[in-house]
Amino acid sequence: MVFGSTHPHKKTEEKQIIKIAGRFIFFKPPAFFKAGFAKKHMKEFFTTKRLCRAGVIAALYVALTYAFGAIAYNGILQIRPAEALTILPLFFPEAVPALWVGCMLANLGSPFIMYDVPLGGLATLIAALLTYGAGRLIKNNVLKVAVGGFFPIIVNSFIIPIIIVFFCGGAEGYKSAAIAYWTYFGSMCATESLWIYGLGIPLFVTIYHLRKKGVIVFVDGKKAPSEPQKESVKDESSSASE
Numbered sequence: 001m002v003f004g005s006t007h008p009h010k011k012t013e014e015k016q017i018i019k020i021a022g023r024f025i026f027f028k029p030p031a032f033f034k035a036g037f038a039k040k041h042m043k044e045f046f047t048t049k050r051l052c053r054a055g056v057i058a059a060l061y062v063a064l065t066y067a068f069g070a071i072a073y074n075g076i077l078q079i080r081p082a083e084a085l086t087i088l089p090l091f092f093p094e095a096v097p098a099l100w101v102g103c104m105l106a107n108l109g110s111p112f113i114m115y116d117v118p119l120g121g122l123a124t125l126i127a128a129l130l131t132y133g134a135g136r137l138i139k140n141n142v143l144k145v146a147v148g149g150f151f152p153i154i155v156n157s158f159i160i161p162i163i164i165v166f167f168c169g170g171a172e173g174y175k176s177a178a179i180a181y182w183t184y185f186g187s188m189c190a191t192e193s194l195w196i197y198g199l200g201i202p203l204f205v206t207i208y209h210l211r212k213k214g215v216i217v218f219v220d221g222k223k224a225p226s227e228p229q230k231e232s233v234k235d236e237s238s239s240a241s242e
Contacts, residue, residue, distance in 0.1 A: 054094040061102030085200075090204065141204075149196045
């Protein structure tokens with residue numbers, strides 16, 4: 001085909017080719033791939049308040065773990081009340097990285113530091129992501145706590161005994177590694193359930209009510225107006241309409 005032909009059919013073909021070529025040349029990527037779009041949404045997510053809350057959550061996890069010393073790392077009967085904080089991703093997305101970082105820092109005091117820091121941190125991260133997902137998908141609060149709290153229990157109960165039994169010689173004194181593993185698994189299920197449901201549920205209820213009242217530390221954005229303020233706003237709007 002020779003461009004610039006006077007034949008009507010050929011002119012139509014030329015226009016179509018130019019149009020298609022123009023689409024490729026002037027292709028506009030979706031908004032998600034634009035740097036400005038990504039930067040804006042990152043700013044909206046990583047607000048100052050969320051970064052501060054993440055820091056507090058991570059610091060609380062570390063402090064509550066170190067407060068109990070060696071028994072916080074005891075495999076068969078782990079005393080770690082800090083695990084109650086794993087319920088927080090139900091409210092705060094920033095709690096996911098905060099718990100991951102907090103757990104890795106806390107596990108620096110573990111006698112199994114080589115395995116406990118990366119693998120223990122990974123277990124906490126997986127559980128926190130699943131808990132966050134439950135908080136997003138489930139609307140009923142009772143079911144939300146039940147399902148959200150289940151993930152840290154089951155993930156830790158499967159992964160932590162692997163560290164203890166297969167990497168750190170925790171099978172000594174047991175007839176087999178399988179018996180040792182399931183013994184630690186049952187113990188982890190019991191202790192994790194105690195901290196997550198025993199302490200985590202009161203924590204969930206407290207934060208839920210504080211958010212409902214609009215306490216600014218626990219909500220994103222501006223403080224919600226209290227009931228008297230709402231009533232006065234309604235009175236003003238009704239008088240204005242009259």
